[in-house]
Amino acid sequence: MNNMRMMNFVVGLFVIFGVVALVWLALTASSTDSRFAKQITVSAGFDNVGSLKVKAPVMIGGVRVGRVSHISLDPEDFKAIVEMRLDEKYEIPKDSVAMIYTAGLVGEQYVALDPGGAPMPLENGDSIRLTQSAIVIERLIGQFLTSMGNKD
Template sequence: MNRYKIETAVGLFVFIGIVCIAYLTIKLGKMELIGSNYYIVYAQFDSVSGLKKDSNVEIAGVPVGRVSSIKLDPKEKIAIVGLKIAKDIKLEDDCIASIKTRGLIGDKFVKIIPGGSDTFLKPGDTIVDTESAVDIEDLIGKYVFGNVDNTNDKELQ
């Protein structure tokens, strides 16, 4: 009888351990099993250079979601980025999505500038106004090799 109690206690301990490991795997892996606290909207960019899946989506510096997917539209040759936004955040249909860099050579993220419209985006809608990432290497290359457009400097003289 004593052996039966020990085996039951060990079995219960192992079961609780497996449940804890499963819970941590789901939480740390950011998986969603039941329901979802997010909705997905899309944004079209000319260039998403350096942006990665699971990058932050921010409004006023506050994280409100993540990049869920990055795909190329084969017809128009533009990048379509899926943005997973928290359900309690409502985006106006005239908001602006832009790709920004954290610091000089930091990670890329999507910054959303809220609009002033009374109409909100629904799940699956597309953000129309976007600004692509600035390619620092191209800017430095143009400056170093003298390809910077100086037409405005002539007007100042």
């Protein structure tokens, strides 16, 4: 009977260790470093966000400083409103420019911030006024073909 109790105890410990290991693996694989850091939420309005998705990175000079948290449509002027959660430790100037870029030729899209020179940093709830929308390859090809057709 003592042997059976000891075996149950060892199996229980093994199961607990396995669950803890899975939780640790899930947290490290999902890069939770910014989840525990203090963050601010800022927004920016774009004419076209292309295929930008929620959780896309927000980068400055190739360094991730936040993630896209929400994308919605403004019913008044029909612009796409992109909300971003930025790490508070980066003091990004208020006059920064937000642009939507593509990683590689056909990679995923991300928001790139080009810092301005204002002395005041972005604060929680601020809006980035200067934006550059995503470049849609299909639209460029269509414009090129249309201009080629008009030459005849």
